[in-house]
Amino acid sequence: MKKIFLKDIAEELGLSKTAVSLVLNNRGDENKISKETQKRILDFAQKNNYRPNQMARGLSLGKSETIGLIVPNISDIFYAKIAHHIELRAKKLGYNVVFSSSNEDAEMEKELIYSMLNRQVDGLIIASTQKNKDEILKLRKANFPFVLIDRHYPDIKTNYVIVDNFGGAKNITRHLLKNGRRNIGLVSIRSELDAVLQRRLGYETALIEEGLEINTQTIKELDPFAYKSEMKYAIKDMVSGSKGVDAIVFTTHYLAASGLRELKLLDVKVPSGVAIISFDELGAFDLVDPPISTSKQPVDDIGNLAVEILVNDIEKKNVKIKSQRTLQTQLLIRKSCGV
């Protein structure tokens, strides 16, 4: 079972590489290769398990039928799920996926973008650090196909698929208000990500619309990398004192998990003492004690749409119109918000 090349097939059958190549690319008819010859080529290729070298093919065609995916962290279940949907849809459309994690580092992200371009990916799907405006602009200027997911650059016109962070956060906050909570805190991460900002805004808007004041003392923004250690103090500070909070909104799933952990250590009863609600969820949020209410993101749609927009962009080079999709989150009410 040794490797067989186009040249081998051509020589073996007494034909030219051209004929073989055309037939194997399904362009035999339009190039008037006789049915008989086509069959000989196809059969021989099949029998000898011919598989074109994609490097050579890619070099020649100037494309690779590969999509590059850059996410902050592939081991975050949220991105892992999106990645899976991207992979499935991409495969259906004839594309492979190369992935890399930026670890929320702008410089790394930039490196990855170029590394992927060098590998001749046909397009990129990026959940950006949102700190690489220049590179995104360059990509756009170069007319290179790409779609931003989860995080976008609000002031750059690009393809993107995001969720309604503002609406989602407003919704979960309102749900707590509707259930009589008046003193609602927020635990978020310290970040300039628009998604994070929007969630905070959604939260604040819900409060303001209810005629409540925003208390910056009960809004905690934790370091993205040290949130676990900072959580202890954040929670302690929020629940202690006479005017402790009666509910907490967490702006992302791992914050909710970590926060609940601390609440338990402090023996705070959830939801009787403090109700909690999360944006996005982990796999076992329905099994947690108490099951955590959340605003769930449509990971399947995010992945599928991103691929569809991207492939459309790749294959119809002339598309100037950018697709911008903002998907709705889904409110899942469980016990943690004290219905």
Place this chain on the structure above:
Amino acid sequence: MKKIFLKDIAEELGLSKTAVSLVLNNRGDENKISKETQKRILDFAQKNNYRPNQMARGLSLGKSETIGLIVPNISDIFYAKIAHHIELRAKKLGYNVVFSSSNEDAEMEKELIYSMLNRQVDGLIIASTQKNKDEILKLRKANFPFVLIDRHYPDIKTNYVIVDNFGGAKNITRHLLKNGRRNIGLVSIRSELDAVLQRRLGYETALIEEGLEINTQTIKELDPFAYKSEMKYAIKDMVSGSKGVDAIVFTTHYLAASGLRELKLLDVKVPSGVAIISFDELGAFDLVDPPISTSKQPVDDIGNLAVEILVNDIEKKNVKIKSQRTLQTQLLIRKSCGV
């Protein structure tokens, strides 16, 4: 900012492509390119942001500096975590990662293996369906570098990194026995995977060593794709009747999550009524009600070791010795097993 090629640099500096290529590959000294010329080339390349076309490079070198990763499902947190560690370590060693999910389908896995070979990956890391013996043998015969993870072929000598499934399962079962449980059921998946078999054997061995009999009525093997719907009946059957179980061992994290869900629906108290313990865990197993005890797999070591073994194999083509590593799981005791 238009693309610049090797030829452009050569022409611009009045040199040959050879000289430029050698210098850019850090082989200027050994090829006696003068320091001065080297500096000119390096500076020019830097200034013009030269980046070699990896397709051309790969074609020429016959390698891609890319590792292929095939897992059953990248959105399974277990594989996602391994993938992340693989990615980090691979990057450190100068390799990129291409991933794909086989969805536990042997035919798909076979396709993926070839698809990756066509893309000239330098090596493969595979968490196999364990139904592709022929392909694995072919890879080995062709002396193609690969490492199996999580699942291996017991009767084929290959590189692999797995965990001690037998020992891990025996351990968790013994822990339940030590705590006085006598009627311990098992919920596993219907599968020929050695890992699954070993876990069942570990469970059975623990029972036998304790002088207990194995009751096939309380060993449930569910369909890997329909386990959610089958779980209801499995659990109901195990806990009902006078001789219902007083503990259940789940052989994987999603079974434990699903099983606990059903136990709650049936109002079975955990662990007072039925204790449970899991093999491997989800992100929030410590927050679940009750927190689930588990035998945790060292995802970081699995990923790191796999990459190291693979890269070693890739770079020292002569390595005939296969590396076989069986890592230990870590017993995490939480409330679900009724300490």
Place this chain on the structure above:
DNA sequence: TTAAAAAACTAAACCGATTTAGTTAAATAA
């Protein structure tokens, strides 16, 4: 003083595909 060695390069082949611009022989039209 001349032969050999070293320094500093380069031309052209090569990797394995795709594609452009033909060629040749047979069929059809004038």
Place this chain on the structure above:
DNA sequence: TTATTTAACTAAATCGGTTTAGTTTTTTAA
């Protein structure tokens, strides 16, 4: 009967790198 088309191919260029086998000039050794 001859000119044109058509059918069925092919030779060679190309993609953008790497590498082999030199070449030319300068330096060193005998």
